[in-house]
Each structure stands twice: as structure tokens, then as C-alpha cells.
Amino acid sequence: MQSESKPITDKRVALDDLDHQLLALLRANARTATATLAKKLGVSRGTIANRIARLEASGVILGYTAQVGADAEPSGIRAWMSIAVEGDKTREVVKRLLGEPSVRSLHDTNGRWDLLAEVHAASIGELSVVLERIRKIKGIGNTETSIHLQTFRLS
Structure with missing residues (x-):
């Protein structure tokens, strides 16, 4: 299909x-x-x-939607992409990532990784295309991606 x-x-x-x-x-x-x-x-x-x-x-903007909570989005793939930035390229990389349609949130971190991006895609195939596009951004050294499976809440 x-x-x-x-x-x-x-x-x-x-x-x-x-x-x-x-x-x-x-x-x-x-x-x-x-x-x-x-x-x-x-x-x-x-x-x-x-x-x-x-x-x-050109398909960069696919449409306009309302932002809803994570539990209200039953379909699609969510992933967390840890990103190591080369040298002093953080500002340029952040600017590019903020313009990437599939990046839903972007966080500055410390430790091994410089940035953490929440990425959404409709399917595994689309996620693969998105990750490849992000990895090609000038200034990104290494990445590691984990697919989001489930969220647990403390009550």
C-alpha cells in the first residue's frame, strides 16, 4: 500500500x-x-x-492546526533527538531547527548533548526523512534518536 x-x-x-x-x-x-x-x-x-x-x-507548510496536548494526539510518531553541535554553531543550528516543521520543541541541555528536540512525524518513513534532513544541518556533529513510546504521570 x-x-x-x-x-x-x-x-x-x-x-x-x-x-x-x-x-x-x-x-x-x-x-x-x-x-x-x-x-x-x-x-x-x-x-x-x-x-x-x-x-x-512547496509542501514545507502543510497546513495550520491547533496545538493540542500530547494525550490528544493518538496517531503519529514522536521521537526525541539528542544533538551535539560542532564548535560555536549553536545559534545557527537552533535557528534552523526552530524553522524545521517537524520539530515541536527544542531544549538547551548540558552533558553529552547540546540540544534535545522533540520530533513528530506521521510514520516511520516520514521520521526517517525528517531525521536525515536534520542531520544535514550545517553545525550538527552527532545525533541520537529515541522513539517516544509512552508517558507516565506522577499523581
Whole structure:
């Protein structure tokens, strides 16, 4: 059985710094007005509208949804990706990861790993594509990924 949806990598869209900043703002609040986004990013409303249209057409932006709690999302794969950053590339890596549509949260850590990213994907196949895309980000040295199986709560 073949899936009807195509992975993002099929369209080979190149994201620049403005795209990553725009995606980060939209992920924080997808209902932010175009004029507000333009002001925050220091560009025209037309530039923002064109960027959003291009990101939607290329499959980078797949849609707009409400954020719901983890227990309300019964399907899909959640994973935790531990990331080691090379040298002084942390800011650049964080900026790229905040613009990555599959990264739901990003945490600064200490110890062996520099960052911890919560990654969501619709399937194992999509997760594989996402992990490969993240590993190619300049400045990422090593990664280790664990699939989220279950959450336990203390009462």
C-alpha cells in the first residue's frame, strides 16, 4: 500500500534565513497577521505573503492546526533527538531547527548533548526523512534518536 502524500524532500525547496525565521514565528502563532510578521522580520507584507505562498506550494507548510496536548494526539510518531553541535554553531543550528516543521520543541541541555528536540512525524518513513534532513544541518556533529513510546504521570 503506497501513501498518497509525498515527503517534503521531493520538492527540493531551499530555505533561507528569512524562511526559517518566518517558520519559527508561524509555529509560535500561525494566526499572526501578515503585517505583524512583516514588521517583526523587517520586510514588506508582500514579501511575507509571497514567502508563505511559496512555502505552502512547496509542501514545507502543510497546513495550520491547533496545538493540542500530547494525550490528544493518538496517531503519529514522536521521537526525541539528542544533538551535539560542532564548535560555536549553536545559534545557527537552533535557528534552523526552530524553522524545521517537524520539530515541536527544542531544549538547551548540558552533558553529552547540546540540544534535545522533540520530533513528530506521521510514520516511520516520514521520521526517517525528517531525521536525515536534520542531520544535514550545517553545525550538527552527532545525533541520537529515541522513539517516544509512552508517558507516565506522577499523581
